[in-house]
Amino acid sequence: MATDVTQTAASLADHLPVLQVLVPFIAAPLTVLIGSRRLAWPIAFAASAAATAIAFALLMQVIGGGVISYHLGGWAPPIGIEYRVDATNAFVLLLVSGISTVVLIYARVSVAAEVPRRQHTLFYTAYLLCLTGLLGVAVTGDAFNVFVFLEISSLSTYVLIAQGAYRDKRALTAAFDYLIMGTIGATFFVIGIGLLYMATGTLNMADIAERIAEQGSNRTVQSAFAFIVVGVGLKVAIYPLHLWLPNAYTFAPSAISAFLAATATKVAVYVLMRFIFTVYQPGFPFAVNTLIVIIIPFAVLAMFAASFIAVFQTDFKRMLAYSSVAQIGYILLGIGLLSETGLTAGIAHLFNHAITKATLFMGVGAFVLRAGGSFYDRIEGLGRTMPWTSAAVVIGGLSLIGVPGTAGFISKWLLVQAALEKGWWPVAMLIVASSLLAVVYVWRVVEALYLKTPGTAAAAAARDVPLGMLLPLWGMALATIYFGFDTNLTLGASRTAAQALLAGGFGAH
Amino acid sequence: MFQEFTWEFIVGHMNYWLFIVLMMTGLYVVVARGNLVKKLVGLNIFQVSVFMLYISVGKVTGGTAPIFPTDMKIDPDVIYSNPLPHVLILTAIVVGIATTSLALALIVRIREAYDTIEEAGILEIESAICREENRIHGEAMGGRG
Numbered sequence: 001m002a003t004d005v006t007q008t009a010a011s012l013a014d015h016l017p018v019l020q021v022l023v024p025f026i027a028a029p030l031t032v033l034i035g036s037r038r039l040a041w042p043i044a045f046a047a048s049a050a051a052t053a054i055a056f057a058l059l060m061q062v063i064g065g066g067v068i069s070y071h072l073g074g075w076a077p078p079i080g081i082e083y084r085v086d087a088t089n090a091f092v093l094l095l096v097s098g099i100s101t102v103v104l105i106y107a108r109v110s111v112a113a114e115v116p117r118r119q120h121t122l123f124y125t126a127y128l129l130c131l132t133g134l135l136g137v138a139v140t141g142d143a144f145n146v147f148v149f150l151e152i153s154s155l156s157t158y159v160l161i162a163q164g165a166y167r168d169k170r171a172l173t174a175a176f177d178y179l180i181m182g183t184i185g186a187t188f189f190v191i192g193i194g195l196l197y198m199a200t201g202t203l204n205m206a207d208i209a210e211r212i213a214e215q216g217s218n219r220t221v222q223s224a225f226a227f228i229v230v231g232v233g234l235k236v237a238i239y240p241l242h243l244w245l246p247n248a249y250t251f252a253p254s255a256i257s258a259f260l261a262a263t264a265t266k267v268a269v270y271v272l273m274r275f276i277f278t279v280y281q282p283g284f285p286f287a288v289n290t291l292i293v294i295i296i297p298f299a300v301l302a303m304f305a306a307s308f309i310a311v312f313q314t315d316f317k318r319m320l321a322y323s324s325v326a327q328i329g330y331i332l333l334g335i336g337l338l339s340e341t342g343l344t345a346g347i348a349h350l351f352n353h354a355i356t357k358a359t360l361f362m363g364v365g366a367f368v369l370r371a372g373g374s375f376y377d378r379i380e381g382l383g384r385t386m387p388w389t390s391a392a393v394v395i396g397g398l399s400l401i402g403v404p405g406t407a408g409f410i411s412k413w414l415l416v417q418a419a420l421e422k423g424w425w426p427v428a429m430l431i432v433a434s435s436l437l438a439v440v441y442v443w444r445v446v447e448a449l450y451l452k453t454p455g456t457a458a459a460a461a462a463r464d465v466p467l468g469m470l471l472p473l474w475g476m477a478l479a480t481i482y483f484g485f486d487t488n489l490t491l492g493a494s495r496t497a498a499q500a501l502l503a504g505g506f507g508a509h
Numbered sequence: 510m511f512q513e514f515t516w517e518f519i520v521g522h523m524n525y526w527l528f529i530v531l532m533m534t535g536l537y538v539v540v541a542r543g544n545l546v547k548k549l550v551g552l553n554i555f556q557v558s559v560f561m562l563y564i565s566v567g568k569v570t571g572g573t574a575p576i577f578p579t580d581m582k583i584d585p586d587v588i589y590s591n592p593l594p595h596v597l598i599l600t601a602i603v604v605g606i607a608t609t610s611l612a613l614a615l616i617v618r619i620r621e622a623y624d625t626i627e628e629a630g631i632l633e634i635e636s637a638i639c640r641e642e643n644r645i646h647g648e649a650m651g652g653r654g
Binding site: 144147148151155158159162165169170172173175176179180183184186187190191194197198203315375376377378 | 545563597623
């Protein structure tokens with residue numbers, strides 16, 4: 001195996017991979033045990049901030065291409081559970097914990113307005129559990145562990161979405177639908193893992209990869225791949241499997257929409273990449289065919305169909321949900337191109353889209369707080385009465401289109417380059433054409449905000465949201481601009497991650 | 510390719526055939542039933558089928574329960590079943606129970622809010638809300654919505 005793998009855990013710094021998960025995991029029951037409504041938020045925030053610091057430390061250790069292998073409980077893999085951190089998942093860890101921390105700052109005011117006080121303690125408990133699950137999925141190197149963490153995050157997600165019921169009862173059915181589809185997805189995933197275990201006799205991802213490489217392709221391994229792609233595809237919301245997403249995002253509390261749109265689907269994309277490139281080697285013929293014949297056409301279809309539906313929405317928040325489905329199409333397209341540039345574009349877009357969508361969903365939450373809703377007629381004229389909030393939303397919108405100077409441009413540009421590199425110029429044209437649809441749906445928001453007069457008394461009397469919401473909103477908006485100019489972190493990490501993934505194995509060659 | 514479907518193959522893989530039957534039954538119930546509780550029952554059947562798959566994988570021909578004698582004098586001739594799939598499925602059962610209880614809690618809340626747990630009734634109420642929303646917000650925007 002690799003020579004640069006850290007084996008012994010002597011100091012606290014060596015325990016970082018497990019602390020990444022444990023900090024929010026222990027903080028979650030702590031909020032319930034302490035039972036103080038006033039302390040729930042500070043505990044959640046401290047845990048999330050600590051997780052961000054840990055993720056940053058981990059990324060700095062592996063950004064050069066190294067790998068950290070952590071043996072849970074001192075049991076050596078493949079028998080023991082292994083946490084394995086390379087550039088790819090360190091990047092995802094930082095994204096998830098960073099977004100979580102920013103959204104938590106925002107949530108303090110937003111959740112207070114949207115969820116009854118008596119639920120606050122349990123709300124932050126569920127939030128921390130969701131964070132634990134997402135971080136766990138990203139950090140673990142054990143296939144069954146992925147399933148367990150996926151379910152921890154999913155179950156808490158259903159609870160968090162249902163919290164939107166205090167504003168609109170449809171949040172309950174949205175949560176129930178997501179529960180049914182999410183559970184089917186997770187069960188498909190676990191069937192796939194079972195088949196892999198039948199074929200290889202191990203659950204450690206790196207170990208499975210080695211044994212599949214040894215025995216080559218057979219029917220068990222192929223059907224395992226099919227089950228895993230469909231199962232995780234439900235969580236990713238690959239185009240025809242996206243039906244849970246619009247309602248879930250529309251009716252969830254604003255802070256939760258921002259958190260989920262930026263992290264949950266991205267972590268699922270990470271799992272998909274991990275299985276396609278690490279567990280199955282990049283050259284595995286069945287996986288390559290799946291990508292080219294199934295994933296790419298559906299990704300392109302998502303870019304158009306979902307953008308097209310987004311154009312005709314009357315609700316800003318629902319429009320963003322459909323736009324998310326379309327943007328996932330770009331990420332999957334980048335992965336499907338199976339080239340270094342394509343994969344770099346996919347991973348970079350994963351990050352850039354996360355901060356863009358976090359900005360926009362936080363903006364929606366601000367409009368909901370002041371204007372009482374996010375329908376276009378409710379937000380008319382808010383550009384004048386809520387100038388700071390609206391400006392941040394416009395920045396997010398520009399990044400969604402991919403205007404130069406914003407984060408969205410960098411990854412879309414790279415994606416076009418990747419398509420041209422392969423000589424697939426029609427695909428490159430389609431990327432540009434679908435961006436034009438984004439111009440249309442973003443313009444409808446800009447038009448409502450700036451070119452209309454306030455339609456309701458609430459909109460006329462609206463003023464900018466409290467600093468507790470405005471600061472994280474602007475933090476994210478500035479991040480979208482910052483990462484549109486300084487691409488060292490995003491593209492550097494994405495490229496290292498792409499190279500490691502395309503090399504196959506778990507970064508251990 | 511049908512040569513491999515001998516009588517021994519079919520009978521010898523009885524567990525797996527039943528797994529497929531249970532899995533498809535469960536999935537069908539989830540899709541075909543309109544009652545939310547029945548959907549949940551279907552989901553449970555679907556999940557349980559996977560438990561059966563895993564436990565079948567753990568079976569070793571002639572194997573006994575994987576428990577070492579207390580004096581730890583292990584007879585090398587004794588074959589043990591593979592305990593790992595059982596452990597995995599214990600975890601999956603816990604996950605299944607959590608999912609079921611959460612779903613039931615949601616159904617209770619849905620019943621309170623909608624006064625029905627039939628999918629058709631819920632859809633009717635929701636599309637009425639949607640029509641009303643579209644009317645209000647559409648008119649306000651000059652009928653464009």
